[in-house]
Amino acid sequence: MKQLRYDNYGGIEQMYLAEVATPEPTGQQILVEVKAAGINPVDWKIRNAHLKMADGHQWPRLMGCEFAGVVAAAGPEVTDVRIGSEVFGWVNFKKLGAMADYILVNSSEVHEKPASLDMQEAAALPMVGATAYTAMREEIDARGKRILINGGSGGLGHLAIQIARMDNAEVTATGSGHHQTFMQDMGASHTVNYEETDIAQSGETFDAILDAADTLSWSQAKTLLSEHGTFLDIQPGVRSFVSSFVNNLVSDKKHDLLMVSVNHTMLHRLYDLVENHGLKVHVGREYALMDYKRAYTEVEAGEAPAGKVVLVP
Numbered sequence: 001m002k003q004l005r006y007d008n009y010g011g012i013e014q015m016y017l018a019e020v021a022t023p024e025p026t027g028q029q030i031l032v033e034v035k036a037a038g039i040n041p042v043d044w045k046i047r048n049a050h051l052k053m054a055d056g057h058q059w060p061r062l063m064g065c066e067f068a069g070v071v072a073a074a075g076p077e078v079t080d081v082r083i084g085s086e087v088f089g090w091v092n093f094k095k096l097g098a099m100a101d102y103i104l105v106n107s108s109e110v111h112e113k114p115a116s117l118d119m120q121e122a123a124a125l126p127m128v129g130a131t132a133y134t135a136m137r138e139e140i141d142a143r144g145k146r147i148l149i150n151g152g153s154g155g156l157g158h159l160a161i162q163i164a165r166m167d168n169a170e171v172t173a174t175g176s177g178h179h180q181t182f183m184q185d186m187g188a189s190h191t192v193n194y195e196e197t198d199i200a201q202s203g204e205t206f207d208a209i210l211d212a213a214d215t216l217s218w219s220q221a222k223t224l225l226s227e228h229g230t231f232l233d234i235q236p237g238v239r240s241f242v243s244s245f246v247n248n249l250v251s252d253k254k255h256d257l258l259m260v261s262v263n264h265t266m267l268h269r270l271y272d273l274v275e276n277h278g279l280k281v282h283v284g285r286e287y288a289l290m291d292y293k294r295a296y297t298e299v300e301a302g303e304a305p306a307g308k309v310v311l312v313p
Ligand SMILES: NC(=O)c1ccc[n+]([C@@H]2O[C@H](COP(=O)([O-])OP(=O)(O)OC[C@H]3O[C@@H](n4cnc5c(N)ncnc54)[C@H](OP(=O)(O)O)[C@@H]3O)[C@@H](O)[C@H]2O)c1
Pocket: 040, 041, 042, 127, 128, 131, 150, 151, 152, 153, 154, 155, 156, 157, 174, 175, 176, 177, 179, 194, 212, 213, 214, 215, 233, 234, 235, 236, 258, 259, 260, 261, 304, 305, 306, 307, 308
């Protein structure tokens, strides 16, 4: 089977498609035939050695943390998943391996695929869906609040807009000029074209900010927050950890950090949001796995469509 991997930290040139033996599941493992895998910025943050503390330092390193596919084989202890089932799932940053023909995972790392999503949409959901859910429901508690989603047209942003709107938040979303209508379609109450307007200079204030675009400094975010407002920083690093800790001891405006992880319970929440509450996943572009170089070259350069990008084996 084909598996995307690399042997050294670095750029796109480090990646190659290896031909490896298809693994056999043991114990509680299942083998999933991958039908689609989602691309995320974390793929190249790990490859570029920007997340060394979380990546496990194992070589060769694999690519891709989320997938959808069909269960092809199961270990003898698997009782909760049947061969032939359609599933979607997430693997942690030490493991990875979704950019491949097959992936070996524990049965608890997958969930039945929402029937209303196709394989590409289901593969695009776990990482950004879990982040949007955790941000809006657990960290911010978006209910009835005025929320700024900076970067509302991307993978994370388009789901965060929808979940915040389900909770009756008033959502302002920023994105490029040609993605304004898309963000309105996702439910944004107000949209801002960052090519024309600097939201940091707008004079507006919000009860909470999710910075999916990674363009707001804490000092800019502070001027955009109402009293007791929260800035959710999803680019955690040592510096932001220290500065948020110190800030939160003395200021009513909170600087909180989020690093998401996805478990079976979270996959079930996302399944429920799709099947019972109308959450839509927008896949803006798909590439063949064989075309991974072009895919990552374009997406890493910021030439991404609205929503998510997936690779299809
Ligand atoms: N901490 C965590 O657990 C966690 C989890 C998931 C994601 N993340 C991080 O969240 C970020 C977003 O992920 P994603 O998958 O949503 O990425 P993405 O799909 O590439 O989205 C990026 C967004 O930023 C917008 N943008 C680009 N330049 C901008 C600017 N100057 N001003 C305002 N918006 C701008 C883009 O708008 P246009 O496309 O319209 O230009 C798009 O909406 C990444 O850094 C990712 O690593 C963190």
